[in-house]
Amino acid sequence: MANESELSLMLAQSLSDGDDDAVASVYGEIAALQHTHGDLDGACFFWTQSLVYAMVAGNTALEQTLRETLGAHGRI
Amino acid sequence: MIAALSAEIERASRDIEQARGLPNACYTAPELLAHEREQVFGKGWAGVGFAKDVPNAGDAKPLTFLGVPMLMVRDWDNQLRVYQNTCRHRGMILVEEATQLKGVIRCPYHSWCYGLDGALKGTPHIGGPGHNSHDAVDPAQTGLVEFRATVWMGVVFVNLSGDAPAFEHYCGDLHARWSDFDQPLYHAGRDSSFALDVECNWKLAVENYCESYHLPWIHPALNSYSRLEDHYNILSEGHYSGQGTLVYRPSLSESGQRFSDFKDLPEKWDAGAEYITLYPNVLFAVHRDHTYAIVLEPIDESHTREHIEIFYASEAAIGPDFAELRATNTQMWKSIFEEDIGVVEGMQRGRAGPRFDGGVFSPVMDNATHCFHQWVARTYTSDAQPSQ
Ligand code: FES
Numbered sequence A: 001m002a003n004e005s006e007l008s009l010m011l012a013q014s015l016s017d018g019d020d021d022a023v024a025s026v027y028g029e030i031a032a033l034q035h036t037h038g039d040l041d042g043a044c045f046f047w048t049q050s051l052v053y054a055m056v057a058g059n060t061a062l063e064q065t066l067r068e069t070l071g072a073h074g075r076i
Numbered sequence B: 001m002i003a004a005l006s007a008e009i010e011r012a013s014r015d016i017e018q019a020r021g022l023p024n025a026c027y028t029a030p031e032l033l034a035h036e037r038e039q040v041f042g043k044g045w046a047g048v049g050f051a052k053d054v055p056n057a058g059d060a061k062p063l064t065f066l067g068v069p070m071l072m073v074r075d076w077d078n079q080l081r082v083y084q085n086t087c088r089h090r091g092m093i094l095v096e097e098a099t100q101l102k103g104v105i106r107c108p109y110h111s112w113c114y115g116l117d118g119a120l121k122g123t124p125h126i127g128g129p130g131h132n133s134h135d136a137v138d139p140a141q142t143g144l145v146e147f148r149a150t151v152w153m154g155v156v157f158v159n160l161s162g163d164a165p166a167f168e169h170y171c172g173d174l175h176a177r178w179s180d181f182d183q184p185l186y187h188a189g190r191d192s193s194f195a196l197d198v199e200c201n202w203k204l205a206v207e208n209y210c211e212s213y214h215l216p217w218i219h220p221a222l223n224s225y226s227r228l229e230d231h232y233n234i235l236s237e238g239h240y241s242g243q244g245t246l247v248y249r250p251s252l253s254e255s256g257q258r259f260s261d262f263k264d265l266p267e268k269w270d271a272g273a274e275y276i277t278l279y280p281n282v283l284f285a286v287h288r289d290h291t292y293a294i295v296l297e298p299i300d301e302s303h304t305r306e307h308i309e310i311f312y313a314s315e316a317a318i319g320p321d322f323a324e325l326r327a328t329n330t331q332m333w334k335s336i337f338e339e340d341i342g343v344v345e346g347m348q349r350g351r352a353g354p355r356f357d358g359g360v361f362s363p364v365m366d367n368a369t370h371c372f373h374q375w376v377a378r379t380y381t382s383d384a385q386p387s388q
Protein backbone atom coordinates (compact mmCIF):
# COMPACT_ATOMS: atom_id res chain seq x y z
CA MET A 1 0.00 0.00 0.00
CA ALA A 2 1.25 3.46 -0.91
CA ASN A 3 1.94 5.90 1.91
CA GLU A 4 0.29 9.25 2.36
CA SER A 5 2.76 11.34 0.40
CA GLU A 6 2.82 8.87 -2.49
CA LEU A 7 -0.97 8.95 -2.55
CA SER A 8 -1.10 12.71 -2.66
CA LEU A 9 1.27 12.71 -5.64
CA MET A 10 -0.86 10.08 -7.37
CA LEU A 11 -3.94 12.16 -6.66
CA ALA A 12 -2.44 15.29 -8.16
CA GLN A 13 -1.38 13.32 -11.21
CA SER A 14 -4.73 11.64 -11.83
CA LEU A 15 -6.60 14.92 -11.28
CA SER A 16 -4.42 16.68 -13.81
CA ASP A 17 -4.86 13.77 -16.25
CA GLY A 18 -8.61 14.07 -15.82
CA ASP A 19 -8.65 10.33 -15.12
CA ASP A 20 -11.77 10.09 -12.99
CA ASP A 21 -11.46 6.36 -12.38
CA ALA A 22 -7.93 6.83 -11.06
CA VAL A 23 -9.00 9.78 -8.88
CA ALA A 24 -11.77 7.63 -7.40
CA SER A 25 -9.39 4.83 -6.63
CA VAL A 26 -6.70 7.05 -5.06
CA TYR A 27 -9.33 8.71 -2.85
CA GLY A 28 -10.49 5.20 -1.92
CA GLU A 29 -6.96 4.29 -0.87
CA ILE A 30 -6.58 7.45 1.19
CA ALA A 31 -9.90 6.65 2.88
CA ALA A 32 -8.75 3.10 3.64
CA LEU A 33 -5.55 4.48 5.18
CA GLN A 34 -7.50 6.85 7.42
CA HIS A 35 -9.76 3.98 8.40
CA THR A 36 -6.80 1.84 9.44
CA HIS A 37 -5.60 4.75 11.55
CA GLY A 38 -8.98 4.69 13.24
CA ASP A 39 -10.05 8.05 11.80
CA LEU A 40 -13.63 7.32 10.75
CA ASP A 41 -14.49 10.94 9.93
CA GLY A 42 -11.43 11.21 7.74
CA ALA A 43 -12.30 7.95 6.03
CA CYS A 44 -15.88 9.06 5.34
CA PHE A 45 -14.62 12.33 3.92
CA PHE A 46 -12.40 10.53 1.42
CA TRP A 47 -14.96 7.80 0.63
CA THR A 48 -17.26 10.68 -0.31
CA GLN A 49 -14.59 12.15 -2.57
CA SER A 50 -14.12 8.72 -4.10
CA LEU A 51 -17.85 8.28 -4.61
CA VAL A 52 -18.14 11.51 -6.59
CA TYR A 53 -15.43 10.49 -9.01
CA ALA A 54 -16.73 6.93 -9.27
CA MET A 55 -20.07 8.40 -10.36
CA VAL A 56 -18.40 10.74 -12.85
CA ALA A 57 -16.42 7.83 -14.28
CA GLY A 58 -19.56 5.73 -14.58
CA ASN A 59 -17.94 3.11 -12.35
CA THR A 60 -21.18 1.70 -11.00
CA ALA A 61 -19.57 -1.21 -9.16
CA LEU A 62 -17.33 1.10 -7.12
CA GLU A 63 -20.22 3.52 -6.66
CA GLN A 64 -22.32 0.74 -5.19
CA THR A 65 -19.57 -0.40 -2.83
CA LEU A 66 -18.98 3.14 -1.59
CA ARG A 67 -22.68 3.77 -1.09
CA GLU A 68 -22.82 0.65 1.05
CA THR A 69 -19.71 1.64 3.01
CA LEU A 70 -20.92 5.17 3.67
CA GLY A 71 -24.44 3.86 4.32
CA ALA A 72 -23.11 1.49 6.98
CA HIS A 73 -21.79 4.53 8.84
CA GLY A 74 -24.99 6.51 8.34
CA ARG A 75 -23.28 8.99 6.07
CA ILE A 76 -25.56 8.90 3.02
CA MET B 1 -44.60 48.93 -24.33
CA ILE B 2 -46.97 46.53 -26.06
CA ALA B 3 -49.89 48.58 -24.79
CA ALA B 4 -48.41 51.74 -26.31
CA LEU B 5 -48.06 49.97 -29.65
CA SER B 6 -51.43 48.27 -29.56
CA ALA B 7 -52.98 50.22 -32.41
CA GLU B 8 -50.04 49.55 -34.71
CA ILE B 9 -49.88 45.90 -33.72
CA GLU B 10 -53.58 45.53 -34.33
CA ARG B 11 -53.10 47.03 -37.78
CA ALA B 12 -50.54 44.33 -38.60
CA SER B 13 -53.13 41.65 -37.95
CA ARG B 14 -55.71 43.01 -40.40
CA ASP B 15 -56.31 41.53 -43.83
CA ILE B 16 -53.41 42.10 -46.15
CA GLU B 17 -54.99 44.94 -48.16
CA GLN B 18 -55.60 46.97 -45.01
CA ALA B 19 -52.61 45.88 -43.00
CA ARG B 20 -49.30 47.57 -42.40
CA GLY B 21 -46.23 45.65 -41.26
CA LEU B 22 -45.22 45.52 -37.63
CA PRO B 23 -44.01 48.89 -36.33
CA ASN B 24 -40.35 49.88 -36.07
CA ALA B 25 -40.18 49.28 -32.34
CA CYS B 26 -40.76 45.56 -32.90
CA TYR B 27 -37.37 45.47 -34.60
CA THR B 28 -35.43 48.05 -32.65
CA ALA B 29 -36.55 48.02 -29.01
CA PRO B 30 -34.75 45.73 -26.53
CA GLU B 31 -37.93 45.56 -24.38
CA LEU B 32 -39.75 44.03 -27.32
CA LEU B 33 -37.23 41.22 -27.57
CA ALA B 34 -37.69 40.57 -23.84
CA HIS B 35 -41.43 40.41 -24.45
CA GLU B 36 -40.87 38.06 -27.39
CA ARG B 37 -38.80 35.76 -25.22
CA GLU B 38 -41.84 35.20 -23.04
CA GLN B 39 -44.63 35.36 -25.56
CA VAL B 40 -43.29 34.41 -28.96
CA PHE B 41 -40.48 31.99 -28.14
CA GLY B 42 -41.40 30.95 -24.60
CA LYS B 43 -45.00 29.94 -25.11
CA GLY B 44 -44.37 28.06 -28.31
CA TRP B 45 -41.68 25.73 -29.61
CA ALA B 46 -38.42 27.49 -30.39
CA GLY B 47 -35.64 25.86 -32.38
CA VAL B 48 -32.51 25.95 -30.21
CA GLY B 49 -30.05 23.47 -31.69
CA PHE B 50 -29.44 20.30 -33.67
CA ALA B 51 -29.75 16.70 -32.55
CA LYS B 52 -26.70 15.69 -34.60
CA ASP B 53 -24.55 17.59 -32.08
CA VAL B 54 -25.25 14.94 -29.44
CA PRO B 55 -25.22 11.73 -31.53
CA ASN B 56 -24.27 9.23 -28.81
CA ALA B 57 -25.52 8.36 -25.36
CA GLY B 58 -23.58 10.47 -22.86
CA ASP B 59 -23.01 13.38 -25.25
CA ALA B 60 -23.71 16.75 -23.74
CA LYS B 61 -23.62 20.18 -25.35
CA PRO B 62 -24.32 23.47 -23.62
CA LEU B 63 -26.07 26.23 -25.49
CA THR B 64 -27.58 29.57 -24.71
CA PHE B 65 -30.81 30.67 -26.28
CA LEU B 66 -32.12 34.18 -25.66
CA GLY B 67 -29.92 34.26 -22.59
CA VAL B 68 -31.26 30.99 -21.18
CA PRO B 69 -28.45 28.53 -20.42
CA MET B 70 -29.41 25.09 -21.69
CA LEU B 71 -27.75 21.71 -21.68
CA MET B 72 -28.60 19.31 -24.47
CA VAL B 73 -27.93 15.73 -23.39
CA ARG B 74 -28.37 12.32 -25.01
CA ASP B 75 -29.30 10.07 -22.07
CA TRP B 76 -28.39 6.42 -21.60
CA ASP B 77 -31.64 5.36 -23.31
CA ASN B 78 -30.64 7.49 -26.31
CA GLN B 79 -33.32 10.03 -25.63
CA LEU B 80 -32.45 13.67 -26.25
CA ARG B 81 -33.16 15.88 -23.25
CA VAL B 82 -32.71 19.57 -22.63
CA TYR B 83 -32.02 20.82 -19.11
CA GLN B 84 -31.47 24.24 -17.68
CA ASN B 85 -27.69 24.29 -17.42
CA THR B 86 -27.88 25.64 -13.88
CA CYS B 87 -27.02 23.76 -10.69
CA ARG B 88 -29.82 23.51 -8.16
CA HIS B 89 -27.39 24.41 -5.36
CA ARG B 90 -25.84 27.83 -5.94
CA GLY B 91 -26.76 28.23 -9.57
CA MET B 92 -23.40 27.45 -11.11
CA ILE B 93 -23.27 26.65 -14.83
CA LEU B 94 -22.94 22.88 -14.95
CA VAL B 95 -21.29 22.17 -18.28
CA GLU B 96 -19.17 24.77 -20.06
CA GLU B 97 -18.30 22.97 -23.29
CA ALA B 98 -19.43 20.01 -25.37
CA THR B 99 -18.31 16.79 -23.76
CA GLN B 100 -18.85 13.06 -23.65
CA LEU B 101 -20.04 12.03 -20.21
CA LYS B 102 -19.23 8.60 -18.82
CA GLY B 103 -21.42 8.85 -15.74
CA VAL B 104 -23.08 11.73 -13.96
CA ILE B 105 -23.02 15.47 -14.59
CA ARG B 106 -20.84 16.89 -11.81
CA CYS B 107 -21.21 20.52 -10.88
CA PRO B 108 -17.72 22.02 -10.90
CA TYR B 109 -18.43 24.13 -7.80
CA HIS B 110 -19.34 21.78 -4.89
CA SER B 111 -19.71 18.58 -6.92
CA TRP B 112 -23.39 17.95 -6.62
CA CYS B 113 -24.02 15.21 -9.17
CA TYR B 114 -26.95 14.68 -11.51
CA GLY B 115 -27.85 11.64 -13.56
CA LEU B 116 -28.53 12.07 -17.26
CA ASP B 117 -32.19 11.64 -16.31
CA GLY B 118 -31.81 14.86 -14.29
CA ALA B 119 -32.03 13.15 -10.88
CA LEU B 120 -29.86 14.53 -8.08
CA LYS B 121 -27.58 11.60 -7.31
CA GLY B 122 -24.99 13.06 -5.00
CA THR B 123 -24.68 15.96 -2.54
CA PRO B 124 -21.19 15.44 -1.12
CA HIS B 125 -20.58 16.82 2.38
CA ILE B 126 -23.97 18.51 2.43
CA GLY B 127 -24.43 17.62 6.08
CA GLY B 128 -20.82 18.48 6.98
CA PRO B 129 -17.58 16.73 5.98
CA GLY B 130 -18.27 13.11 5.07
CA HIS B 131 -22.04 13.48 5.67
CA ASN B 132 -23.78 13.24 2.33
CA SER B 133 -27.41 13.92 3.06
CA HIS B 134 -29.46 16.34 5.10
CA ASP B 135 -33.12 16.19 6.04
CA ALA B 136 -33.67 19.70 4.72
CA VAL B 137 -32.74 18.75 1.16
CA ASP B 138 -34.90 16.23 -0.64
CA PRO B 139 -33.07 14.92 -3.71
CA ALA B 140 -36.38 13.95 -5.28
CA GLN B 141 -37.36 17.64 -5.33
CA THR B 142 -33.96 18.90 -6.40
CA GLY B 143 -33.30 17.39 -9.79
CA LEU B 144 -32.32 19.39 -12.86
CA VAL B 145 -34.95 21.61 -14.38
CA GLU B 146 -35.93 19.96 -17.62
CA PHE B 147 -37.46 21.74 -20.58
CA ARG B 148 -39.97 20.05 -22.85
CA ALA B 149 -37.97 19.16 -25.92
CA THR B 150 -38.54 17.37 -29.18
CA VAL B 151 -36.63 16.73 -32.39
CA TRP B 152 -38.00 17.24 -35.86
CA MET B 153 -36.11 17.38 -39.18
CA GLY B 154 -32.85 17.36 -37.23
CA VAL B 155 -33.75 20.41 -35.13
CA VAL B 156 -34.12 20.44 -31.35
CA PHE B 157 -37.19 22.38 -30.30
CA VAL B 158 -37.82 23.55 -26.75
CA ASN B 159 -40.96 24.84 -25.07
CA LEU B 160 -39.78 27.09 -22.24
CA SER B 161 -43.17 27.73 -20.68
CA GLY B 162 -43.98 24.03 -20.49
CA ASP B 163 -47.58 24.47 -21.55
CA ALA B 164 -47.53 24.90 -25.32
CA PRO B 165 -49.71 22.57 -27.39
CA ALA B 166 -47.98 19.30 -28.30
CA PHE B 167 -45.38 19.92 -31.00
CA GLU B 168 -47.31 17.88 -33.59
CA HIS B 169 -50.31 20.12 -33.05
CA TYR B 170 -48.22 23.29 -32.92
CA CYS B 171 -46.85 22.60 -36.42
CA GLY B 172 -50.32 22.49 -37.92
CA ASP B 173 -50.30 20.20 -40.93
CA LEU B 174 -46.59 20.61 -41.63
CA HIS B 175 -45.86 17.04 -40.54
CA ALA B 176 -48.43 15.77 -43.01
CA ARG B 177 -47.34 18.17 -45.74
CA TRP B 178 -43.77 16.88 -45.55
CA SER B 179 -44.44 13.30 -44.50
CA ASP B 180 -42.60 12.16 -47.65
CA PHE B 181 -39.42 13.34 -45.92
CA ASP B 182 -40.11 11.52 -42.69
CA GLN B 183 -36.97 9.46 -43.25
CA PRO B 184 -33.51 9.28 -41.70
CA LEU B 185 -31.44 12.40 -42.32
CA TYR B 186 -27.67 12.12 -42.68
CA HIS B 187 -25.29 14.87 -41.69
CA ALA B 188 -21.70 14.97 -42.93
CA GLY B 189 -20.21 17.20 -40.22
CA ARG B 190 -18.29 20.39 -40.77
CA ASP B 191 -18.58 20.57 -44.55
CA SER B 192 -22.36 20.75 -44.21
CA SER B 193 -22.51 23.27 -41.44
CA PHE B 194 -21.98 27.02 -41.25
CA ALA B 195 -23.20 30.10 -39.44
CA LEU B 196 -23.80 33.68 -40.53
CA ASP B 197 -23.96 36.72 -38.28
CA VAL B 198 -26.32 39.33 -39.55
CA GLU B 199 -27.07 42.79 -38.23
CA CYS B 200 -30.80 42.58 -38.18
CA ASN B 201 -33.68 41.61 -35.99
CA TRP B 202 -34.47 37.89 -36.26
CA LYS B 203 -37.90 38.61 -37.75
CA LEU B 204 -36.39 40.23 -40.84
CA ALA B 205 -34.53 36.99 -41.55
CA VAL B 206 -37.84 35.12 -41.34
CA GLU B 207 -39.64 37.61 -43.54
CA ASN B 208 -36.99 37.59 -46.23
CA TYR B 209 -36.92 33.79 -46.22
CA CYS B 210 -40.68 33.46 -46.65
CA GLU B 211 -41.03 35.33 -49.89
CA SER B 212 -39.88 34.80 -53.46
CA TYR B 213 -40.67 38.37 -54.55
CA HIS B 214 -37.02 39.39 -54.15
CA LEU B 215 -35.53 36.57 -56.23
CA PRO B 216 -35.11 38.45 -59.54
CA TRP B 217 -33.36 41.33 -57.80
CA ILE B 218 -31.33 39.75 -55.05
CA HIS B 219 -30.63 36.34 -56.57
CA PRO B 220 -30.50 37.06 -60.31
CA ALA B 221 -28.37 33.98 -61.02
CA LEU B 222 -30.85 31.71 -59.28
CA ASN B 223 -33.72 33.45 -61.03
CA SER B 224 -32.34 32.57 -64.46
CA TYR B 225 -33.69 29.05 -64.10
CA SER B 226 -35.93 29.43 -61.06
CA ARG B 227 -38.13 32.25 -62.26
CA LEU B 228 -40.59 34.17 -60.16
CA GLU B 229 -43.56 32.57 -61.92
CA ASP B 230 -42.30 29.11 -60.97
CA HIS B 231 -42.91 29.90 -57.30
CA TYR B 232 -46.00 29.69 -55.13
CA ASN B 233 -46.91 30.97 -51.67
CA ILE B 234 -47.33 28.60 -48.75
CA LEU B 235 -49.56 29.84 -45.95
CA SER B 236 -50.73 28.10 -42.83
CA GLU B 237 -52.21 30.70 -40.56
CA GLY B 238 -50.88 30.49 -37.03
CA HIS B 239 -48.18 27.92 -37.83
CA TYR B 240 -45.92 28.49 -40.80
CA SER B 241 -45.45 30.20 -44.15
CA GLY B 242 -43.05 30.21 -47.03
CA GLN B 243 -42.70 29.49 -50.70
CA GLY B 244 -42.39 26.60 -53.07
CA THR B 245 -40.70 26.18 -56.43
CA LEU B 246 -41.63 23.96 -59.34
CA VAL B 247 -38.22 23.89 -60.99
CA TYR B 248 -35.66 22.59 -58.48
CA ARG B 249 -32.65 20.97 -60.13
CA PRO B 250 -30.30 18.82 -58.04
CA SER B 251 -26.61 19.74 -58.02
CA LEU B 252 -24.43 17.79 -60.40
CA SER B 253 -20.71 17.30 -60.23
CA GLU B 254 -18.61 17.83 -63.34
CA SER B 255 -18.75 14.09 -63.99
CA GLY B 256 -22.54 14.05 -63.66
CA GLN B 257 -22.52 12.56 -60.16
CA ARG B 258 -25.51 13.51 -57.99
CA PHE B 259 -26.79 12.81 -54.48
CA SER B 260 -29.29 10.01 -54.14
CA ASP B 261 -32.91 10.94 -53.49
CA PHE B 262 -35.05 10.25 -50.47
CA LYS B 263 -36.86 6.94 -50.84
CA ASP B 264 -40.22 6.55 -52.56
CA LEU B 265 -40.84 10.23 -53.17
CA PRO B 266 -43.97 11.07 -55.14
CA GLU B 267 -43.51 12.68 -58.54
CA LYS B 268 -44.28 16.19 -57.31
CA TRP B 269 -40.83 16.34 -55.73
CA ASP B 270 -39.01 15.55 -59.00
CA ALA B 271 -38.65 19.26 -59.60
CA GLY B 272 -40.52 20.59 -56.57
CA ALA B 273 -38.92 22.05 -53.46
CA GLU B 274 -40.33 24.00 -50.53
CA TYR B 275 -38.94 26.67 -48.21
CA ILE B 276 -40.91 27.19 -45.03
CA THR B 277 -40.50 29.03 -41.75
CA LEU B 278 -42.00 27.15 -38.85
CA TYR B 279 -42.84 29.97 -36.46
CA PRO B 280 -41.10 31.48 -34.74
CA ASN B 281 -37.52 30.84 -35.76
CA VAL B 282 -36.69 27.80 -37.84
CA LEU B 283 -36.28 28.05 -41.61
CA PHE B 284 -36.57 24.73 -43.40
CA ALA B 285 -36.10 23.51 -46.94
CA VAL B 286 -36.90 20.18 -48.54
CA HIS B 287 -35.57 18.96 -51.87
CA ARG B 288 -35.56 15.48 -53.38
CA ASP B 289 -31.92 14.93 -52.38
CA HIS B 290 -31.33 17.11 -49.34
CA THR B 291 -32.93 19.22 -46.68
CA TYR B 292 -31.58 22.00 -44.57
CA ALA B 293 -32.59 23.78 -41.43
CA ILE B 294 -31.62 27.25 -40.25
CA VAL B 295 -32.05 28.04 -36.59
CA LEU B 296 -32.24 31.79 -36.03
CA GLU B 297 -30.64 32.74 -32.77
CA PRO B 298 -31.57 36.26 -31.71
CA ILE B 299 -28.45 37.81 -30.16
CA ASP B 300 -30.17 41.11 -29.45
CA GLU B 301 -32.84 43.20 -31.11
CA SER B 302 -30.60 43.99 -34.08
CA HIS B 303 -28.27 40.97 -34.32
CA THR B 304 -29.08 37.44 -35.34
CA ARG B 305 -26.93 34.37 -35.76
CA GLU B 306 -28.10 31.97 -38.44
CA HIS B 307 -27.06 28.37 -37.79
CA ILE B 308 -27.29 26.41 -41.04
CA GLU B 309 -27.10 22.61 -41.24
CA ILE B 310 -27.53 20.58 -44.43
CA PHE B 311 -28.84 17.01 -44.34
CA TYR B 312 -28.73 14.32 -47.01
CA ALA B 313 -30.93 11.40 -47.94
CA SER B 314 -28.45 8.57 -47.75
CA GLU B 315 -25.40 7.31 -45.92
CA ALA B 316 -23.48 7.35 -49.21
CA ALA B 317 -24.06 11.07 -49.65
CA ILE B 318 -22.14 11.84 -46.47
CA GLY B 319 -19.21 9.63 -47.43
CA PRO B 320 -15.86 10.72 -48.92
CA ASP B 321 -16.98 10.10 -52.52
CA PHE B 322 -19.38 12.99 -52.24
CA ALA B 323 -17.16 15.41 -50.36
CA GLU B 324 -16.62 17.64 -53.38
CA LEU B 325 -20.26 17.76 -54.37
CA ARG B 326 -21.23 18.48 -50.77
CA ALA B 327 -18.77 21.35 -50.69
CA THR B 328 -20.32 22.71 -53.89
CA ASN B 329 -23.82 22.43 -52.46
CA THR B 330 -22.83 24.08 -49.17
CA GLN B 331 -21.10 26.88 -51.07
CA MET B 332 -24.14 27.39 -53.29
CA TRP B 333 -26.44 27.85 -50.30
CA LYS B 334 -23.92 30.00 -48.50
CA SER B 335 -23.66 32.33 -51.49
CA ILE B 336 -27.43 32.60 -51.73
CA PHE B 337 -27.84 33.36 -48.02
CA GLU B 338 -25.02 35.89 -48.22
CA GLU B 339 -26.83 37.64 -51.06
CA ASP B 340 -29.69 38.18 -48.61
CA ILE B 341 -27.55 39.83 -45.93
CA GLY B 342 -27.52 43.23 -47.62
CA VAL B 343 -31.30 43.43 -47.68
CA VAL B 344 -32.05 42.12 -44.21
CA GLU B 345 -29.46 44.52 -42.78
CA GLY B 346 -30.79 47.32 -44.97
CA MET B 347 -34.34 46.69 -43.72
CA GLN B 348 -33.03 46.89 -40.16
CA ARG B 349 -31.41 50.27 -40.82
CA GLY B 350 -34.53 51.39 -42.67
CA ARG B 351 -36.48 50.91 -39.47
CA ALA B 352 -34.60 53.80 -37.91
CA GLY B 353 -36.76 56.01 -40.12
CA PRO B 354 -39.27 57.41 -37.61
CA ARG B 355 -41.99 57.85 -40.18
CA PHE B 356 -41.83 54.33 -41.58
CA ASP B 357 -45.24 52.87 -40.89
CA GLY B 358 -44.38 49.15 -41.05
CA GLY B 359 -44.79 49.09 -44.80
CA VAL B 360 -47.48 48.34 -47.36
CA PHE B 361 -47.84 44.75 -48.55
CA SER B 362 -48.32 43.43 -52.04
CA PRO B 363 -51.54 41.42 -51.66
CA VAL B 364 -50.15 38.94 -54.19
CA MET B 365 -46.45 38.63 -53.40
CA ASP B 366 -46.19 39.34 -49.67
CA ASN B 367 -48.75 36.91 -48.28
CA ALA B 368 -46.23 34.73 -46.49
CA THR B 369 -44.68 37.74 -44.76
CA HIS B 370 -48.09 39.06 -43.81
CA CYS B 371 -49.09 35.64 -42.48
CA PHE B 372 -46.05 35.79 -40.18
CA HIS B 373 -46.86 39.34 -39.06
CA GLN B 374 -50.40 38.34 -38.22
CA TRP B 375 -49.11 35.48 -36.12
CA VAL B 376 -46.55 37.67 -34.31
CA ALA B 377 -49.13 40.41 -33.71
CA ARG B 378 -51.61 37.96 -32.21
CA THR B 379 -48.96 36.15 -30.22
CA TYR B 380 -47.73 39.41 -28.65
CA THR B 381 -51.02 39.88 -26.94
CA SER B 382 -52.57 36.45 -26.54
CA ASP B 383 -52.59 34.47 -23.29
CA ALA B 384 -51.89 31.28 -25.14
CA GLN B 385 -50.44 30.90 -28.59
CA PRO B 386 -53.03 30.50 -31.31
CA SER B 387 -53.37 26.85 -32.18
CA GLN B 388 -56.05 26.81 -34.83
S1 FES C 1 -23.34 25.31 -7.12
FE1 FES C 1 -23.38 23.35 -7.90
S2 FES C 1 -22.72 22.16 -6.28
FE2 FES C 1 -22.73 24.12 -5.43
Ligand SMILES: [Fe+2]
Pocket (backbone or CB within 6 Å): B208, B209, B214, B218, B219, B336, B340
Ligand atom coordinates in the same frame (compact mmCIF):
# COMPACT_ATOMS: atom_id res chain seq x y z
FE1 LIG D 1 -33.24 35.26 -50.57
